[in-house]
Amino acid sequence: MQMDEKESRPRVVIADDDPDIRRLVEMTVTNAGCDVTVASDGEEALERVRESKPDLVILDVLMPRMDGWEVARALKSDPATREVPVMFLTSRGQEHDVLEGFDSGAVDYMVKPFSPRELQVRVRAVLAKRQ
């Protein structure tokens, strides 16, 4: 996987309503060698995914307009986007939250506060699986 070539850089969509966290995740994922598109709520995330067909979507759960679970379900029910892997990055870390996350079709689940290093490793792992 050649990460430094501009055209082959994997694309990632990040959705979080907190601008600080969004930027932090954006930085971390950019540092991992990806092209990042951001969205500030669930609906926008859905739109971004539909137009750019990314290699990974990172979602927060509690977002205005449409929560992360709803977004994931919507993506999974649409044949055009159901192949896009979804990862949750959320402050909801209780068991049933995690289960609900995987139930809605996620491939990975991380709880905030997160370790940027770990996030990079996980993002790379998900992307490698997709190649």
Place this chain on the structure above:
Amino acid sequence: MSLELVTLELVLSSLGIALASLVLFIMTMRMYREWRAAVHVHVRESMTGVLGKILDTERAFSIQDRSVLIDGEQIYTVPKPGGPVGDAVREFLVDHLSFISGDLRGRLVTILESAGYVAASMRQLRSRLGETRLKACMMLGGMHSRIAIPALIEIFNDDPDGKVRITAAEALGVVGAEPAVAHLLKALRDPTRFQQVRVAEVLARMGMMAVPALTAAVDDDDVRMSALALDILADIGWMSDFDPAVRALTHASPEVRARAAEALGRAGALEATEAVMKAAADPAWFVRVRVMKALEALGAPRERSQRARYLGTLEQGLHDGVWWVRQHAAEALVKVGEDGRRLLARAMIEAPDSPARRASVSALQLHLIASAAKSRKTAIAR
């Protein structure tokens, strides 16, 4: 006693002046606020770019006093602490510290330590104003610096203000200092529920570090203490040494018994299933409710005779005098699988008392709805 013309004029003009100065005051306040906000935005913008480089794992990071060096090259000078600019910088870093964990967090903490922010807050711990000390404790917690641990412990032991003491304990917990556990347990005895919840939350976040002290606290003489300890243990999801909790199932206080059942269920303490089943005969209905819920969480045992007793306990629950107990017993039976649902179906038709029949109906109904919804969902996905 009608007022004189002069008096009226005087009153009116002073009212007018008051009004004018009021409006002027509002405007000045707004201008000051906008200036502060502008400083804030400026600091955030300049720091955001720097943060990207600081958090880049590929690059070497170091700091000398207030100069941040990346790959040996100075990229930023951290402003001095204090004043609107210093406050904005600290706030920015503290905010981001709360989002991230792992070794990169260390980089941000080092910046706060080296540039004198931690020292500045530690100086504020000696302030005469309780308000200032409290804020300093909060900040030190947020900055996650271990340098401040001794100072915070001192505050926790000696500060005359109870609120400040609790905040210090909380900060210790956030920093993740082992000695904080003992202090937090002491703070748990605070009279107000809100402070208890605050402290409990910190303990729960400390996780396994706090487990030994908490299991010991289950045996505390204070009923509220053991109840809280059980609650927190349930939140942490501890793995071993269930004995104090099992003993608590026969505690004199129903509050504690209920908490014990719940905690064992949430922790998935399979070896305690037998003890929880025995607690199903508890005289207090809310204990029985928790027992049914715990049994549902623990699931039916594999071993045949134990499984039979498990089903028997739940069936007993179906005939309980209290609606809640019946409902949870029925829901637990649904979860058991085929034999549980068969038992329910039989109770639905044959049970001598109508409450048991109704509980069975509603539980089965919920199950059917849920499974129908699931199959609908999978159908859509396909």
Place this chain on the structure above:
Amino acid sequence: MMAALFALVPLLVADEAPIHLLLRKIILAFNDVVFFYVIFVDSVYLVFTLMALAEVRTYLRSRDKERLEQIFRSRLVPPISILCPAYNEGATIVESVRSLLRLKYSKHEVVVINDGSKDQTLQYLIEAFGMERLEFTFENSVKSKSVRGLYASPRYPKLIVVDKENGGKADALNAGINASRYPLFCTVDADALLEEDALLHVVKPMLDRTKFVPVTGGIIRAANGCRVIKGRVEAVGLPRRPIEIFQIVEYMRAFLCGRTAQSALNVMLIVSGAFGLFHKATAKIVGGYSTDTVGEDKELVVKIVRYLKEQKREYEVLFVPQTVCWTEVPATWQTLGRQRNRWHRGMFEVLLKHKDLFFNRTYGRVGWFGMPYFLFIEAIGPIVELSGYIILPLAALLGLLAPLNAFLYTMCAVVFGIILSVSSVLLEEASFHRYPRWKELLTLNLYAVLENFGYRQLTLWWRLRGTIDWIRGQKQWGAQQRQGFGSQAKAA
């Protein structure tokens, strides 16, 4: 001078009979009474504003330190049932419920009570949330009309819908109390837009006070002019129509200043029906909501306070100076008039029903200050102040008062009123600062001035009408026409 005055008024000319002197004295004395009454009332409000300023600043300082959100993710906080009565709310109900389900809290349920709606309210709910009819039964601990069915949804385990015969709002809330599961309940109007963290803020006083807190409430603001998307206020703004801006200033004064101060004095007796948090067991003991009054929300609080006083229990009814919800305020003069009329009738009904609280030692501060405040300042205010608007010109006309004096009198009262209005804008600016644009700040100040020329008098008139209607014994609700939030968002 006297002679010159008399020359102006043929009616009283020349005759210096004692009866006329007496009449003049009475009119002048009454004039003074009204003047000082108005000044007194405004002073009370002004003192309230100053108290509120201190209170709100302290509150905000401590709030910022508490990181409520993290704490309330804990299971240790008591779960809350949200009761949302709905009567013909088809236009907005689904969005409202969605936003209620999304509230930030560790454990809450939403109980929607369909109060025999004639529109599609129930059908919309069933379709949108996949509700299924259940064979649950629950205990009828407070009285309500018969329940036709109970609905739950496997997809939304937090949601319950109670379908019942029409019985009015109080009756619906009672059914909700019966169907709810949790120890606290929060009443919410179906068209109210809640702040996401509303529950966190109002439940906090119930946990951090050493005294028992049976009821709490929070600030309610006018949503008109705000951008509302999917049941959530996205951007705060001011509406265009003056009638709505007047109400925004008025709400600031009533909630921000009035209630905060009443709460500080522990005499608060009003928790708005649009949003209030109650301790369920206590509300049940006093029999839930009364169905025989139009002021059922106020009445429940009085009943609870009364009960606790009789039990000699230490308690606090608290108001949290924190915005909890936004509600659409009437946009036409007619509906606004009807609403105020209803509120005022409600107040009289509550005062009369609990008249034995007045100056009764058992009820302490509530009897000596809380209730008299409502009677002498809120309830009879319109009568006194409006009679001033008649008596002052009359006195001037009769030549009992020099026109200039009469004018200055009026101006003193008006300017004092303006100071009061502007200081509530000051309080808003110093604390919550929800209107960030300069233009909005100036508009608010302008309307704070303008409301004293006409709007204040108009509300007094409606309240006077309410008084008259109450005396006549009318009791029907002023039906409020609602526009859906969806359509408003499009228009904005």
